Amino acid sequence: MKRVAESTIRRLSLYLTALEEIGARGTRTVSSEELAQLGGTTSAQVRKDLSVFGSFGKRGLGYSVAELTARLRSILGLGRRWRVCIIGAGKVGAALAQYPGFPERGFDIVAVYDTDPARIGERWGDLKVRDAASLEADSSALNCDIAVLAVPASAAQRMAERAVAAGVRAILNFVPVQLSVPRNVAVRNVNMAVELEALSFALTNRG
Amino acid sequence: MKRVAESTIRRLSLYLTALEEIGARGTRTVSSEELAQLGGTTSAQVRKDLSVFGSFGKRGLGYSVAELTARLRSILGLGRRWRVCIIGAGKVGAALAQYPGFPERGFDIVAVYDTDPARIGERWGDLKVRDAASLEADSSALNCDIAVLAVPASAAQRMAERAVAAGVRAILNFVPVQLSVPRNVAVRNVNMAVELEALSFALTNRG
DNA sequence: TCCTGTGAAACGGTTCACAGCC
DNA sequence: GGCTGTGAACCGTTTCACAGGA
Numbered sequence: 001m002k003r004v005a006e007s008t009i010r011r012l013s014l015y016l017t018a019l020e021e022i023g024a025r026g027t028r029t030v031s032s033e034e035l036a037q038l039g040g041t042t043s044a045q046v047r048k049d050l051s052v053f054g055s056f057g058k059r060g061l062g063y064s065v066a067e068l069t070a071r072l073r074s075i076l077g078l079g080r081r082w083r084v085c086i087i088g089a090g091k092v093g094a095a096l097a098q099y100p101g102f103p104e105r106g107f108d109i110v111a112v113y114d115t116d117p118a119r120i121g122e123r124w125g126d127l128k129v130r131d132a133a134s135l136e137a138d139s140s141a142l143n144c145d146i147a148v149l150a151v152p153a154s155a156a157q158r159m160a161e162r163a164v165a166a167g168v169r170a171i172l173n174f175v176p177v178q179l180s181v182p183r184n185v186a187v188r189n190v191n192m193a194v195e196l197e198a199l200s201f202a203l204t205n206r207g
Numbered sequence: 208m209k210r211v212a213e214s215t216i217r218r219l220s221l222y223l224t225a226l227e228e229i230g231a232r233g234t235r236t237v238s239s240e241e242l243a244q245l246g247g248t249t250s251a252q253v254r255k256d257l258s259v260f261g262s263f264g265k266r267g268l269g270y271s272v273a274e275l276t277a278r279l280r281s282i283l284g285l286g287r288r289w290r291v292c293i294i295g296a297g298k299v300g301a302a303l304a305q306y307p308g309f310p311e312r313g314f315d316i317v318a319v320y321d322t323d324p325a326r327i328g329e330r331w332g333d334l335k336v337r338d339a340a341s342l343e344a345d346s347s348a349l350n351c352d353i354a355v356l357a358v359p360a361s362a363a364q365r366m367a368e369r370a371v372a373a374g375v376r377a378i379l380n381f382v383p384v385q386l387s388v389p390r391n392v393a394v395r396n397v398n399m400a401v402e403l404e405a406l407s408f409a410l411t412n413r414g
Numbered sequence: 415t416c417c418t419g420t421g422a423a424a425c426g427g428t429t430c431a432c433a434g435c436c
Numbered sequence: 437g438g439c440t441g442t443g444a445a446c447c448g449t450t451t452c453a454c455a456g457g458a
Contacts, residue, residue, distance in 0.1 A: 004412075005449070006405070013404040017383045021360070031417065040385040043417090044451055051419055059418040060458040076404045077411025095302030101399055106407075146406055153228075170406040176224045178247040186409035188402045192308055195395045197220040197283045198213070199353055199377040200313075202393035204284025205211075212427065238439065250439090251429055258441055266440040267436040416458085424451070435440080 008049050009076075014039040015046065016072040023065045031062040081106045085144040085168070087159050088151035089114035089122065089129045092174050096148055097124055111142050115155070132159070139166035146170045153177050215256050216283075221246040222253065223279040230272045238269040288313045292351040292375070294366050295358035296321035296329065296336045299381050303355055304331055318349050322362070339366070346373035353377045360384050 018038035022030060032043040032050075039046065050056055050068075053075050057063040073079060084107050086093045096102070097112055112124055113132040122129045130138065147163040149156060149171055156175040163171060170186040173179055176194075179187055225245035229237060239250040239257075246253065257263055257275075260282050264270040280286060291314050293300045300319060303309070309316055319331055320339040329336045337345065354370040356363060356378055363382040370378060377393040380386055383401075386394055 003448095007449075009405050009408050010401050012408075013401040014383075014385075014398075016404070017400060033417085038385060042451075044453095045449095047417090047419060048450075055419065057418050058458060059456070060416045062417065075408070077407040078404065082403075082407060082410070091302070091305055091307070095298070098298055098302075099399070100298070102403070105400055105403055107403055145410055146403075170410050172402055172406060176221075178221075178245060184413060186406055186413075188405055190397070190399075190402060191221075192306070192397075193224060193312055194217050194220040195379055195397060196309070196312055196314055196353075197223070197285065198216050198395055199379060199393055200284040200289060201216050201219075201282070203289070203352060203377050206391060206393075214427075240439085249429075251431095252427095254439090254441060255428080262441065264440050265436060266434070267438045269439065418455105418457085420453100420455090422452085422454105424449105426449085427447090429446070430444085431442100432444105433440105433442090436438085 004052055008052060011039055011041060011045070011049050012072055012076060015049070016069065016076065019065055019069045019072065023069055027065055029062045030065050030068070032057070035063070078106055081108055082145045083108055083110050083143055084146045084148060085109070085111040085113065085142065085163075086148045086150060087113045087132065087135075087163060088149065088155075089116070089119045089124070090150060092150040093148070094124070096150065096174075097127070107146070110144060111138065132162070135162050135166045144168050146172060148172045148174070149179075150174045209259060211259055215259060218246055218248060218252070218256050219279055219283060222256070223276065223283065226272055226276045226279065230276055234272055236269045237272050237275070239264070242270070285313055288315055289352045290315055290317050290350055291353045291355060292316070292318040292320065292349065292370075293355045293357065294320045294339065294342075294370060295356065295362075296323070296326045296331070297357060299357040300355070301331070303357065303381075304334070314353070317351060318345065339369070342369050342373045351375050353379060355379045355381070356386075357381045 015035055032046040036043045036046045056068050056071050086097055089112050097109055102109055112127050112129050113135060114120055114129050115132045119129050120131045147168040151159050153175055156177040160171055160179045160181055164181055164185055173187055173189045176191050181187060222242055239253040243250045243253045263275050263278050293304055296319050304316055304319055319334050319336050320342060321327055321336050322339045326336050327338045354375040358366050360382055363384040367378055367386045367388055371388055371392055380394055380396045383398050388394060
């Protein structure tokens, strides 16, 4: 497949959210202009983004909401459910484990790990916190696609490597550390400090 | 001030995290190459990023860790504490209210709001959940700089407008909705669905 | 007429490469 | 000799503008 920009994927996801919203309201058809407003871009951008994957619209008419929704879901790989494990049973891990957005969007949390004996064995809803020592041993039974990393910075690289050894092919990293992983493993960083400091910068330099 | 790219600010924040780390280890001096590795970029990028704000290094020697840390903190506006309110006392709001990273980084949570009578009045540590109806009335007493938005999608735009009316000049938006606010209000979006779907895409198109 | 799809132009960010200073 | 600071070249993304189909 043709090289696709990171930013394009990000926007496709936003378009999908918008489409699901307007689909739920019963609207049948949408123009690139409307989609652009809902996604916070321009109509040309919407058309360019979609054109990477094909021609889904009808000239003079716009896009079928139902069809475009299905296309985007398929492009983004949402036609199946993904198996997710959370590594690190601290505050962030706990919040994520409870977050309904994961299962709603097709991401099932199938395990939670920690190294702290005080936490291992704790009941978290349907799950029990497992010993991170069994990460690799669990891999064939649990078969996780994605690891959510929420451990102290000092443990992040090591745990990422172990997750990869356990067969994980994507990492959602909440730790403010630059992970080094094989190129075939996808990593997304979520760094609250960066977001806060970007706001701080904006407030300082215009406010 | 010269126009600064979003991406530059994001990286400055990463450099700062790295610098604090290596400063704590007692290292006195750092080269753009080392900083690049810790921040996940290239040495040329580090130098370009810094050059926007001045010349902080010594040719042949590198950068003083202490001085560069101080400079970055100043550039990012971290020389003071910021007042933050959380709007929406649901799961996400609760998790954020407890998150130690906020106060550690200089962001004090001074209020939590909700519209649900069942939640209003609840004790959250030092805070009590306040009625969102009093947002504007509270503004002179609380004087929030930043609002963290964690409400249902249908309420997001309305609450953002009320936060702005209450004097907030920056919004950290956890709701998957494109907010429309005056241009002098800074907005950062944190959208978990986008991150997950980007991983899903990556898994589908190479895995 | 309306709106998509898409080459071409414009823009902005990244990388290169080297002069300049320690 | 080593490493910064920076103009210039490069490259990918966004915007423009319009041909073409409903």
